Amino acid sequence: MTTTPRQVHLAAHFPGVNNTTVWNDPLQRSQIDFAAFEHFARTAERGRFDYLFLAEGLRLREHKGLIHDLDVVGRPNTLAVLAALAAVTRHIGLVGTLSATFNEPYELARQLATLDHLSNGRAGWNVVTSSDAFHGANFRRGGFLDHGDRYTRASEFVSLAKELWDSWSPDAVVADRASGRFLAEEAVTPFSHRGPQFDVDGRFNVPRSPQGYPVIVQAGDSADGRDFAAEHAEVIFSRHSVFDEAQQFYRDVKGRLAGRGRTEDSLKILPAVTFALGDTDDEAAERARADALAQVGPKTAITVLEQVWGVDLSDRDPDGPLPEFDPDPEASITKGWAPRFPNAVKVAQAWRAQSEAEGLSIRELVITVAGRQSFIGTPSGVAAEIDRYVQERATDGFVIVGTTSPHGLDEFVERVIPELQERGVYRSEYEEGATLRRTLGLPEPTEVAEEVRRVG
Amino acid sequence: MTRRTTIAVALDGAGWHPAAWRDPSARPAELFSPDYWIDLARTAERAGVDLLTIEDALGLQSSAFGTTDDRTDEVRGRLDALLIASLIAPTTSRIGLVPTVTTTHTEPFHVATGLQTLDFASRGRAGWRVQVSGAAHEARHFGRRTFAPLDLEAVRRGDSALLRELFDEARDVVEVVRRLWDGWEDDAIIRDAATARFVDRDKLHYADFEGAQFSVKGPSITPRSPQGQPLVTALAHQTIPYELAATSADLVFVTPHDDGQASSILGEVRAAESRVGREGRPLSVLADIVVLLEATPSLATAALERLDAEHGAPATSDALIFAGTPEALVERIDAWTDLGYDGVRLRPARLTRDLEQVAEWVLPAFDRADAPGTTLRERLGFERPANRYTVEETAA
Numbered sequence: 001m002t003t004t005p006r007q008v009h010l011a012a013h014f015p016g017v018n019n020t021t022v023w024n025d026p027l028q029r030s031q032i033d034f035a036a037f038e039h040f041a042r043t044a045e046r047g048r049f050d051y052l053f054l055a056e057g058l059r060l061r062e063h064k065g066l067i068h069d070l071d072v073v074g075r076p077n078t079l080a081v082l083a084a085l086a087a088v089t090r091h092i093g094l095v096g097t098l099s100a101t102f103n104e105p106y107e108l109a110r111q112l113a114t115l116d117h118l119s120n121g122r123a124g125w126n127v128v129t130s131s132d133a134f135h136g137a138n139f140r141r142g143g144f145l146d147h148g149d150r151y152t153r154a155s156e157f158v159s160l161a162k163e164l165w166d167s168w169s170p171d172a173v174v175a176d177r178a179s180g181r182f183l184a185e186e187a188v189t190p191f192s193h194r195g196p197q198f199d200v201d202g203r204f205n206v207p208r209s210p211q212g213y214p215v216i217v218q219a220g221d222s223a224d225g226r227d228f229a230a231e232h233a234e235v236i237f238s239r240h241s242v243f244d245e246a247q248q249f250y251r252d253v254k255g256r257l258a259g260r261g262r263t264e265d266s267l268k269i270l271p272a273v274t275f276a277l278g279d280t281d282d283e284a285a286e287r288a289r290a291d292a293l294a295q296v297g298p299k300t301a302i303t304v305l306e307q308v309w310g311v312d313l314s315d316r317d318p319d320g321p322l323p324e325f326d327p328d329p330e331a332s333i334t335k336g337w338a339p340r341f342p343n344a345v346k347v348a349q350a351w352r353a354q355s356e357a358e359g360l361s362i363r364e365l366v367i368t369v370a371g372r373q374s375f376i377g378t379p380s381g382v383a384a385e386i387d388r389y390v391q392e393r394a395t396d397g398f399v400i401v402g403t404t405s406p407h408g409l410d411e412f413v414e415r416v417i418p419e420l421q422e423r424g425v426y427r428s429e430y431e432e433g434a435t436l437r438r439t440l441g442l443p444e445p446t447e448v449a450e451e452v453r454r455v456g
Numbered sequence: 457m458t459r460r461t462t463i464a465v466a467l468d469g470a471g472w473h474p475a476a477w478r479d480p481s482a483r484p485a486e487l488f489s490p491d492y493w494i495d496l497a498r499t500a501e502r503a504g505v506d507l508l509t510i511e512d513a514l515g516l517q518s519s520a521f522g523t524t525d526d527r528t529d530e531v532r533g534r535l536d537a538l539l540i541a542s543l544i545a546p547t548t549s550r551i552g553l554v555p556t557v558t559t560t561h562t563e564p565f566h567v568a569t570g571l572q573t574l575d576f577a578s579r580g581r582a583g584w585r586v587q588v589s590g591a592a593h594e595a596r597h598f599g600r601r602t603f604a605p606l607d608l609e610a611v612r613r614g615d616s617a618l619l620r621e622l623f624d625e626a627r628d629v630v631e632v633v634r635r636l637w638d639g640w641e642d643d644a645i646i647r648d649a650a651t652a653r654f655v656d657r658d659k660l661h662y663a664d665f666e667g668a669q670f671s672v673k674g675p676s677i678t679p680r681s682p683q684g685q686p687l688v689t690a691l692a693h694q695t696i697p698y699e700l701a702a703t704s705a706d707l708v709f710v711t712p713h714d715d716g717q718a719s720s721i722l723g724e725v726r727a728a729e730s731r732v733g734r735e736g737r738p739l740s741v742l743a744d745i746v747v748l749l750e751a752t753p754s755l756a757t758a759a760l761e762r763l764d765a766e767h768g769a770p771a772t773s774d775a776l777i778f779a780g781t782p783e784a785l786v787e788r789i790d791a792w793t794d795l796g797y798d799g800v801r802l803r804p805a806r807l808t809r810d811l812e813q814v815a816e817w818v819l820p821a822f823d824r825a826d827a828p829g830t831t832l833r834e835r836l837g838f839e840r841p842a843n844r845y846t847v848e849e850t851a852a
Contacts, residue, residue: 024649032679034577038546057677058565060660067657067675074645074655074679077566080573083542086490106597107514107562114536118490118543137673138565140600173533175477175484180766182477182484183528188516200599203524205516207488207533299652 008390008426009268009397009440011095011237012044012052015405017061019371020274021072022294028404032074034084036406041085043406044092047413048427050439051093051124051215052085053237053399054078058102058135061336063303064312068336070300072405079111086119093436095124095217100157101131101150102139105198109161112214113206121210121435126217126237129154134335149197151224156197158216158232164204165213167191173207211435212445230256233267234442237399241271241374246394266443268396273374274403277411281377288373291403296371301363304370307334308341308348318363322352383419390425461789461822462799462836464554464709464742465500465814467493468511469531471807472746472773474519475766477531481809488535490543496811497544500551503815504824506835507552508544509585509689509709509801512537514558515594522591522606530767538570545578552832554583554689559629560622561589561598564672567629568636572681580682580831586630586690586705588622614694623700628667630688630704635663637685638843639675661845683831685841691744693774698728706838707740709801711775718743718792740798740836744775748805749782749813756780763805775803782817789818798836 015021015031022028030036044052057075061068078096085094094115098108116123129150136142145153172187192201218225218233229236230253240249246269254264276291278284296304298318306313309323310331316323327344341347355365375382389395402408420426430439437444470477470484477484486492500508516532518525537555544553553574557567567584575582589595590611595603603618610616644659663674689707692698701708708725712718725741748763750756760779764770771777778785789800802818804810827835834840 023647023654032576034546034579057569059673060675060677067655067660069653069655069657072654074640075677076573076576077569077678079539080542080570081577083539084545084573084577087494087543087546102563103566104561104598104600110514111536111539114539117488117535118493118539120490137671139563139672140670142671168533173485173488177478177484180478180529182530183532185528187528188532198599200597202593202597203516205513205533206535209488297652 005387005423005425006390006396007441008386008420009270010047010049010426011093011270011397011399012040012047012049012409013272013399013401014040014052014054015072015402015408016055017057017071017073017075019071019295019300020401020403021405022291022403023072025294025404027407029406031072031405032076034081037076037081037085038088040406040409041089041092043409043413045089047409047417048430049092050397051095051122051436053126054082054096056097056099056128058099058130059138059336061334062134063306063334065333068303070297070303079115082123083115083118086115086122091122091430091434091439093122093124093215093439094119095126095215095436097126097128100127100129100154101145102135102141105157105160105164106200106202106204109164109204110206112161113165113209116209116211116214117206120433121437123209123211124215124217124235124436126219127154127158127232128219151220151228153197155228155231156195160193160195160198160200162213163191163193165208167204168206168208170208170212211437215436215440215442226253226256229253229267230260230262234437235440236267236269238269238271238395241273241398243389243394246271246389247392250393250395263443265441268440268442270397270399271395272399272401274401275375275382275412275416276373277377277379277382277415279378281381284376284378288376291373292367292371295403296363296367298363301366304366305362307337308344308351310344316362319361322348322355322362322365379415380419383416383423386416386420387423387425460827460837461793462506462740462742463504463819463822464507464509464799464801465505465811466509466511466744466801466803467496467807468803469517469534469807471805471810472803473748473760473763473767473771473805474530475763475771476806478766479763479806479809481806481812483808484531487531488533493540493544494547496807497548497551499808499811499815501548503819504822504827505551505815505819506799506827507554507583507832508541509554510537510540510556512556512558512587513594514561514589514597515591521608524593538574541582542574542577545574545581548578548581550581550827550830550835552581552583552687552835553578554585554687556585556587558587558589559626561594561600564629564632564670565636565676568633568676569678571633571686572637572676572678575681575683575686576678580833582681582683583687583689583832585709586626586688586700588626590618590622614696619696623696625667625669627700627704628665628669632663632665632667632672634685634688635665635844636672636674636676637680638845639663640679641843641846642680642684645679680843683833683840684843687832687836687838692725695724695728698725699732701725701739702728702732702734705739706737707742707798707836709742709744711744712792713776715791715795718795718797722796737838741796742799742801743792743797744801744803745785745788746773746775746777746803746805747785747810747814748777748779749785749810749817750779751781753780753784760805777805779805782813782821785818786821
């Protein structure tokens, strides 16, 4: 008996404002002109990706008290660029990161509902929280949110947003000229919400959108984050791309679903990965090496080291050994990055041990621990590896991150996608008129509500 | 030499008459679909309309000023105007796109980057209609501030404390947004391989704004956009908003109902400019007119009466309601531009019919061939402004 193999789901990550993006590559063009986004979106759609993904900027990063100048910087407003991309694409999902801390539910809910209308049902929302005063300095709320309250706020935010989205019945707009009735009777239910984060009431002003509400994406990794995901998320943008870790994470998170009346298919897990391709494995390895050297230049190597040690290390030789002293766990000289190295002393000791054991300089060590490409190989080899992850339930697919804007995805689409299609694990065409939720193979929100009711 | 008359068109729902959605030309079931907005924008662009405005608000429409109603016989529900404009941007190439964005409950930082992004997506055709929200029910949607119900008499007299507070805040929002727009000098991105620097941090500038309602550090996450400063506009009916426009805007929409008012309002706008000490280019002033156009005056009157009957009462508006022939409208526009107006913003009573009438019969009366440049600022005769921070350095 043959069974249909599990299908691979792919998202395309617009190259970010970090050292993964190689701005001095000859292929690198503007990261901000609309033409870059248009090219990227069309390429991803040509590659039949489930969705394209845009991160959000809330403040320019600072290092040692100055705006960080080594990486690509400067990006658009997430919602506005996604709405513009809705006009130049037909099928691909449009997903953006939007903060639950520095937005208000009424406004963000109506912007996301608008995006879903304008894209005919292709909107998605990566829900993130931040609590620090550094980002807060650009917003009315400032930085008061307690770190531990991040998911409390996110959860209350999403629940409230769903209440707003559900407050218009699907057939509210009658628009019947003859009877003079524009809205059906009782079509808009007033909302009233009183919680620790929000105390609001009134009536929502956007009719229910094609998907009901955008696909909810989430990236947090803590226990709270995983619980939030089990409650609300339909896609997890995961950081676990190494096979064993990925499989473990997949089991853990999917295992939490049943308790909430959700099926395995109602949540997709997609880790972010980079790639380096070649005609042979050796050629791919050479390219991966060249990319890593470009991503981790001497100054960047020192910057990464300073982020862990928390002190100025600019007098160190990047080709020399790591500092012999331990970091001051209280010191921090970097602002605006997601915390990458939560336990600095432990990280530093591990790095020093590895550098001594393998004879690695500062730069080589940073390349090894932070600069490696995820998939390195021939197009068919990379496709086989992607397929293996999905068939063996380590992931449902991947978020592909290119190293240049906007052409970083071209080669993947031209060379790896056909291999995946050949293996029978990836779509050759979109389903006409499908919403993002349908493209992802996720149940409709009403079905989810039904599921929960049956269990409850 | 005659000045080029600016023709703007204001989009809102199915049109500006409350019964517009029942007109045979209307597409009331499509008001929330992308094609509806793209079609309207393309029609306006083909005709040579200079710019489109798009209405917005942070609450449901209402027939009662400043509060809610329960009517089900008028259009209710609307999409976010900045996002509609963003959608339209790649599907058009010449027309200016001026969404309404509220200053009261929104984040100035997001407002700034949203409009910059619209400017990138439209390759230099973004504008902003600044709007305050004083409605108590809209404040309840956010739950951060409590507004007493609007004192309509005080609003009419122009001495409402709430109105003053909201417009002071709007002035602060425009100020911080303009600082954020200039936060990156045009040549901040250097891609200097020799020093491994992508950006010259000396050409990035903090906004460092602290006001009564909010503070913003900056700089913007978005580099300076094609126009540098997208065009800032405001609709104004009395002294406080005239002064906001004179302080903060490039262009103001006003609502004269006859020639006498057209003169006096223009005088008030110019007086407001001198009171606030406006420097540089004077405000462009456009007169708003709700337009319903038919081939003869009697057909136009009949069409308006039909809509009014469906609505159950004669429609009212803050602006003049003009029901007549295209020729008579052109005469009216010419008369007001002779008074010193830069042009008009036409609010079609019925979308799509009156937009089509405007496109077919009104625009051809004005010379459209001479629109200079490709940006909205260029089209309206504004310079691309120097970056305030660059200027400071040169002067130092």
